[in-house]
Amino acid sequence: xxxxxxxxxxxxxxxxxxxxxxxxxxxxxxxxxxxxxxxxxxxxxxxxxxxxxxxxxxxxxxxxxxxxxxxxxxxxxxxxxxxxxxxxxxxxxxxxxxxxxxxxxxxxxxxxxxxxxxxxxxxxxxxxxxxxxxxxxxxxxxxxxxxxxxxxxxxxxxxxxxxxxxxxxxxxxxxxxxxxxxxxxxxxxxxxxxxxxxxxxxxxxxxxxxxxxxxxxxxxxxxxxxxxxxxxxxxxxxxxxxxxxxxxxxxxxxxxxxxxxxxxxxxxxxxxxxxxxxxxxxxxxxxxxxxxxxxxxxxxxx
Amino acid sequence: xxxxxxxxxxxxxxxxxxxxxxxxxxxxxxxxxxxxxxxxxxxxxxxxxxxxxxxxxxxxxxxxxxxxxxxxxxxxxxxxxxxxxxxxxxxxxxxxxxxxxxxxxxxxxxxxxxxxxxxxxxxxxxxxxxxxxxxxxxxxxxxxxxxxxxxxxxxxxxxxxxxxxxxxxxxxxxxxxxxxxxxxxxxxxxxxxxxxxxxxxxxxxxxxxxxxxxxxxxxxxxxxxxxxxxxxxxxxxxxxxxxxxxxxxxxxxxxxxxxxxxxxxxxxxxxxxxxxxxxxxxxxxxxxxxxxxxxxxxxxxxxxxxxxxxxxxxxxxxxxxxxxxxxxxxxxxxxxxxxxxxxxxxxxxxxxxxxxxxxxxxxxxxxxxxxxxxxxxxxxxxxxxxxxxxxxxxxxxxxxxxxxxxxxxxx
Numbered sequence: 263x264x265x266x267x268x269x270x271x272x273x274x275x276x277x278x279x280x281x282x283x284x285x286x287x288x289x290x291x292x293x294x295x296x297x298x299x300x301x302x303x304x305x306x307x308x309x310x311x312x313x314x315x316x317x318x319x320x321x322x323x324x325x326x327x328x329x330x331x332x333x334x335x336x337x338x339x340x341x342x343x344x345x346x347x348x349x350x351x352x353x354x355x356x357x358x359x360x361x362x363x364x365x366x367x368x369x370x371x372x373x374x375x376x377x378x379x380x381x382x383x384x385x386x387x388x389x390x391x392x393x394x395x396x397x398x399x400x401x402x403x404x405x406x407x408x409x410x411x412x413x414x415x416x417x418x419x420x421x422x423x424x425x426x427x428x429x430x431x432x433x434x435x436x437x438x439x440x441x442x443x444x445x446x447x448x449x450x451x452x453x454x455x456x457x458x459x460x461x462x463x464x465x466x467x468x469x470x471x472x473x474x475x476x477x478x479x480x481x482x483x484x485x486x487x488x489x490x491x492x493x494x495x496x497x498x499x500x501x502x503x504x505x506x507x508x509x510x511x512x513x514x515x516x517x518x519x520x521x522x523x524x525x526x527x528x529x530x531x532x533x534x535x536x537x538x539x540x541x542x543x544x545x546x547x548x549x550x551x552x553x554x555x556x557x558x559x560x561x562x563x564x
Numbered sequence: 565x566x567x568x569x570x571x572x573x574x575x576x577x578x579x580x581x582x583x584x585x586x587x588x589x590x591x592x593x594x595x596x597x598x599x600x601x602x603x604x605x606x607x608x609x610x611x612x613x614x615x616x617x618x619x620x621x622x623x624x625x626x627x628x629x630x631x632x633x634x635x636x637x638x639x640x641x642x643x644x645x646x647x648x649x650x651x652x653x654x655x656x657x658x659x660x661x662x663x664x665x666x667x668x669x670x671x672x673x674x675x676x677x678x679x680x681x682x683x684x685x686x687x688x689x690x691x692x693x694x695x696x697x698x699x700x701x702x703x704x705x706x707x708x709x710x711x712x713x714x715x716x717x718x719x720x721x722x723x724x725x726x727x728x729x730x731x732x733x734x735x736x737x738x739x740x741x742x743x744x745x746x747x748x749x750x751x752x753x754x755x756x757x758x759x760x761x762x763x764x765x766x767x768x769x770x771x772x773x774x775x776x777x778x779x780x781x782x783x784x785x786x787x788x789x790x791x792x793x794x795x796x797x798x799x800x801x802x803x804x805x806x807x808x809x810x811x812x813x814x815x816x817x818x819x820x821x822x823x824x825x826x827x828x829x830x831x832x833x834x835x836x837x838x839x840x841x842x843x844x845x846x847x848x849x850x851x852x853x854x855x856x857x858x859x860x861x862x863x864x865x866x867x868x869x870x871x872x873x874x875x876x877x878x879x880x881x882x883x884x885x886x887x888x889x890x891x892x893x894x895x896x897x898x899x900x901x902x903x904x905x906x907x908x909x910x911x912x913x914x915x916x917x918x919x920x921x922x923x924x925x926x927x928x929x930x931x932x933x934x935x936x937x938x939x940x941x942x943x944x945x946x947x948x949x950x951x952x953x954x955x956x957x958x959x960x961x962x963x964x965x966x967x968x969x970x971x972x973x974x975x
Contacts, residue, residue, distance in 0.1 A: 267615075268614070268621060284620070284624070285624045285627075288614075288621060288624035288625060288628065289624065289628045291613075292610055292613070292614075292625060292628055292629075293628075295610075295613045296606060296609065296610060296613075298606070301632075303634065331744075332743065332744050332875070333743060333744025333745045335745060335746070337757075342757075343756075343757060343760070345756040345757070345759070345760060348760055349760070352760075352768045353768075355768065356767070356768055362764065362765070362767060365764055365767070365768060366764055369760065369764070404743065404745065404875075406745060424761075442634075442871060443870050443871055443874055444871055444872075444874055445633075445871070448598050448632060451598075451632040451633070452598060452600065452603070452632065455628040455629065456628060456631055456632045456633075457628060458634045458637065497866070499865070499866060499900075539896065539900070
């Protein structure tokens with residue numbers, strides 16, 4: 263399946279319950295059309311990772327996920343030789359009196375290579391169906407790991423010194439996400455399309471809630487959206503993301519609420535704010551004031 | 565050489581699009597964006613895929629290809645609006661491409677540096693006829709000793725130049741941390757991959773046992789320097805100190821603050837200290853203002869903390885502890901800073917002066933939350949600091965309710 267316009271991407275994403283604004287749909291469309299990785303940056307919980315999952319569903323293909331962490335190296339990200347089997351094979355070769363050159367040729371073959379996510383993504387396209395490769399939270403990995411990615415991202419190939427270069431038959435769809443806890447090197451960004459995902463607007467967030475929780479009372483959905491939008495205007499150490507909005511909606515539905523009240527906000531604030539300082543910054547009188555403003559916005563949006 | 569083809573495969577006839585695209589790419593590059601020729605080729609290919617009639621799509625396409633960092637987005641927007649507009653009349657090539665950068669530069673021109681100590685003359689020669697290279701050799705031992713313990717605030721221009729050389733020779737090396745990466749090296753852990761490869765030359769007999777060990781890296785360093793009015797006498801030398809440190813240590817992020825916080829890491833990258841001072845002078849807007857340490861730390865914690873305090877960073881805060889802001893805020897923010905870095909060191913130029921006690925409100929708020937409390941008054945103090953920084957290793961002393969004071973003068 264190939265898209266022919268930005269609108270088609272936008273509609274297809276919406277059909278998968280992912281509400282994307284036109285700018286994001288454009289970036290995704292271009293990334294697919296140009297076969298370039300998409301580098302998504304933004305605050306935590308704005309739906310970066312979700313895009314990869316949605317694309318995998320959309321194309322009905324495998325999602326290969328690489329969660330980054332400090333110290334991630336080629337053995338865990340790219341490939342590793344199966345040493346135990348190699349050693350066993352070596353003993354067999356010795357018994358047959360093989361020469362050194364034969365040993366070299368026999369020991370380092372594809373059969374002894376264990377593919378890790380990146381190599382798997384390169385090889386998975388062999389059946390003609392491009393997998394989605396998600397390189398998640400790349401800012402958690404160290405700089406050494408970025409260098410490891412460069413060859414893959416520009417040419418969709420992996421070079422193994424003992425074996426040669428393995429090139430993807432069908433290039434994978436690559437999504438790289440970052441929470442911006444550090445700057446990623448330009449060499450890596452240059453190979454990608456860059457998109458900054460912002461917090462959604464009122465209308466977009468309302469649509470997201472309605473999509474994720476179709477049974478929510480319209481009034482409650484509007485109030486939740488307005489309240490969260492008001493909160494993002496406050497100076498918080500960690501403003502609530504869309505993920506928090508969705509969780510909060512689910513929590514309020516589970517508690518059988520039809521509308522927000524100061525008491526229920528105070529009781530469930532742990533769902534949206536995860537720092538003690540932020541919770542302290544929201545005493546009952548602030549909650550009441552926020553709620554008043556949110557009710558006005560919610561009524562106006564009716 | 566290939567010819568640019570239109571959507572129907574025919575060579576692109578007429579149109580100035582490719583030409584304009586190249587011009588626009590150059591404009592963006594001139595504005596500091598990272599545009600390579602292959603980016604422009606990609607853009608040309610991308611424009612084939614979209615509706616050229618939709619300005620918004622063209623904008624999104626070019627933005628996705630040309631912008632690689634969030635802070636460039638505004639600049640790109642401005643450039644796009646200026647460049648891709650309907651020509652007002654037949655004369656449509658008169659857009660002054662430099663004007664964008666100019667307005668941006670002009671915005672910064674709000675402060676002129678206070679050249680109180682060494683006014684550089686027009687010819688670019690050194691003030692007071694002092695030769696940079698000679699100065700470190702000229703002073704006799706006693707002069708050096710004098711310089712070593714001289715208060716930074718009382719130094720003349722020549723002495724500052726000498727002090728700068730001293731700082732550069734101090735051999736800054738930061739404490740290290742163990743990373744989670746492994747490299748070849750002595751340890752008890754066998755490296756299976758090299759084990760196989762290295763022993764193949766012995767016919768598969770395990771003769772050499774290559775091992776691997778934990779990779780050690782220096783810690784990142786974050787400098788936060790107070791440049792408010794009360795620190796004025798020290799500011800110039802402290803900037804020399806920060807410049808020297810930025811050029812000799814591994815990964816340094818530098819900030820200055822008085823009423824607000826300014827990041828000066830990029831300015832400090834200049835090789836020449838004069839270029840650095842000039843740029844810092846123009847980019848910092850609250851030079852010699854009041855001190856609101858709490859607010860400055862607040863914006864550091866919220867905007868930068870998560871981005872620069874990773875990987876076991878050491879933070880140095882340089883301030884005299886005179887603070888006019890809210891002490892409660894200061895307490896909350898300094899404690900957050902301490903929790904987010906591996907070691908928090910407070911350098912105070914007043915500490916070590918006779919009869920100084922950290923009794924001001926600001927100092928009282930800071931003191932319980934710093935790990936080490938050191939003077940930064942003269943070059944001898946800097947030697948102490950070098951030793952302290954080297955000692956930061958993998959074992960952090962227990963965080964007590966009170967800082968570890970290092971005041972005694974190690975002569």
